[in-house]
Every structure is written in C-alpha cells, then in structure tokens.
Amino acid sequence: MTFVVRCCVMEFQPGLEDVPVAQSAICHIDGTVGSLLYRGYAIEDLVRHSNFLETAHLLIWGELPPVEDLRTFEHDVYTHRRIKFRIRDVMKCFPESGHPMDALQASAAALGLFYSRRVLDNPLYVRQAVVRLVAKIPTMVAAFQLIRKGLDPIRPRDDLSYAANFLYMLSEQEPEPLAARVLDACLILHAEHSLNASTFSARVTASTLTDPYAVVASAVGTLAGPLHGGANEDVLDMLDAIGSPDRVEPFLDQCLARKQRIAGFGHRVYRVKDPRARILQELAEKLFACYGSDATYDLARLLEQKVEERLAGKGVYANVDFYSGLVYRRLGIPTDLFTPVFAVARVAGWLAHWKEQLGANRIFRPSQIYTGVDPRPWQLHRERGAASD
DSSP states (O other), X not given: OOOOOOOOOOOOOGGGTTOOOOOOSSEEEETTTTEEEETTEEHHHHHHHOOHHHHHHHHHHSSOOOHHHHHHHHHHHHTTOOOOHHHHHHXXXXXXXXXXXXXXXXXXXXXXXXXOOOOTTOHHHHHHHHHHHHHHHHHHHHHHHHHTTTOXXXXXXXXXXXHXXXXXXXXXXXXXXHHHHHHHHHHHHTSOOSSOHHHHHHHHHHTTTXXXXXXXXXXXXXXXXXXXXXXXXXXXXXXHHHOSGGGHXXXXXXXXXXXXXXXXXXXXXXSSOOHHXXXXXXXXXXXXXXXXXXXXXXXXXXXXXXXXXHHGGGTOOBOHHHXXXXXXXXXXXXXXXXXXXXXXHHHHHHHHHHHHHHHTOOOOOOOOOOOSOOOOOOOOHHHHHHHHO
C-alpha cells in the first residue's frame, strides 16, 4: 500500500511574530523612535488636548468628531451606563474570591444575551453596540468590586464625566478634578496599541461575524492571561519586595545574573522608552505633588535609572506598565482592578478593530506545520496486542 503526502515548505514563526495578518488604519507604532499614533494623531497630543470619549470616537469612526457629534456621543454614553438588574443578579452569584477579569468576561458575554440581534451591516446597530459597550463595561467592573464586598452597586451619575463617574462608582465619593483628569489620560494611553494578543483575539472572533459582545468577551479573556494583562500588578509586587533604595542594585544584580525579566521593562516593539511610560511618569508626578509623595515612586525612579544605566544599550527601557500601577494605586483603585481598568480603556480599540474587520472581512484560517507521524496502515486491536506481546 502506497501513501502519497503532499507538503509545502513553510517558515514557522512562533507566536506569528512579525507576520502581517491584517491591514489596519487605526494605530501606528514606531518602536525605534518611540512614536505612537492613533489615526495619525500623536498620543502626546491626544492626552494633552482630547478626552477618552473623543479619542474612542476617533479610533472607532476614523476622525475627530465635530463638537455637536461629540456632545451627542457623550450624552448617549452617559445615559446608557446603567445595567439591567438581571445582569446585577448574575454578578451576585459570582464567588467573592473570583478575579474581576473573569467576572468582567462573563458579564460582557451576558450583556450580549440582552442585545443579541446581529445586524452587522446596519450603522445604527453598530453605533448602539459601541455606545452600550463603552458605557456599561466600567459599570460592570465597579459593580463587581462592590458586590464582592457584600454591597449594592452604586448607581451611575449622568452629570459626571466618563473617568469621574468610574471613580465615583468605586467609592461613592466624587473625585477631585485632577484625579478624574489623570484617569482619563490613562484611559487614552491604554485605548489602543495595534495587533496585540487581545486585539488579535477580537479580530479573529469578529471575523466569524458573531456579535460585538462576544468579540469583547473574547478579548477580555485573552487580556486576563498573565503574559498580556497584569504586568502593572507585578511591578508593584516587585517594588514592594525590593522595599528600600539600598536593595535596588542587589536586586538588579540578581535578576541579571539569573537572566530574569524585570517587571515593567522591555517591550516587543519599543527599543526606546515607551511614550506612554513617559506620559504616565508625568501624571504620577502631578498626582504626588498634589496629594503627597510616595516612597514607592521614589524607589521606582531609582530602579529605572539603574536599569537604564545597565540595559539601555540593549534597548530595554520602562514600558507602560511600570508607572501605571503606581498611578492607579494613588487614585485608590484596588490592585486586582488594574487589568479591568486596562479593559475599560481597550474596549475602544477592540471595537475599532471589530468595525474595521467588518469592512473587509475574511474569516481567519491560518495554516500549521504538521509534526506528527508519517502515514501508517491500520491494525486491528488483536493484531496490535499480538505485536506488543
């Protein structure tokens, strides 16, 4: 019996590194100079002149909206923040020990049950889905935070900005303007970053023409993995473990000797300091100048200085995660909500890629390189048993 195997030579790239799988006009990164553009606008300009909802509109629809269109979008988001009581009831059944990212993924998927009509070629449906997801994801994050404490969720306030309302729902205290503005800037910084793992997951899911709630739930599940989200938590753990300035260099020596990764440093794309890290450092300094110094921040600055002295030649600099945890902690956000806050911001980018995928869709179906055994003839069970004897 003759078996014919047809094969072709393919180059295997683990993790699809540097393999283009989509064409996109949403985000451009130049890692050699530390440049990040959303739809052609520099991230520095967006943080300085825009707000999160305007940036989300830019990412999803491609242009900065006229003032009246922006006001309408903001009004729609503000008045759609509430979630149905059945979703709250479902969240009350989640275990208190559950991670907020798992709760968010389940809640985002549950949201789709109430708005499951799929009319993906209808601009009104697309807009309503965008509004609902941008509006309700922060509410669900804040709701679970209080529910797991045995408390009722706090009702959103239509008179507060996007970031201010989120901080309010966590504490029922209206935040200071600076705190709200800093969180809004953080959301802009995390809103989009090209085809990372969660965004790729969103596009793959979108390519099946499922609903956008499933797309976001898929992306949240991907972001929950420790190799993608959660690095800012690791940074705080690392800084707390170092503890004092005199232990910075011994800690660094140990990491380098063991070839261990230093949390918050290095990036797959940037070979200079992450532009988002530069901005976050400025935000941290404003926060600490206003609300008091933080010894952990001083420790972080010293560690960054020592890492640059020894590793800058290898292109290892602080990334966005190095300072974001310090900022979030100063804003009173619990540590295990850091990644859900990332998701609150990145929903804008996920939806932008969902909408772009729909514009020229083809379902993702990558190939593989087979590494199994060669073709072989079938043997009956008794023959296999005899052969083994």
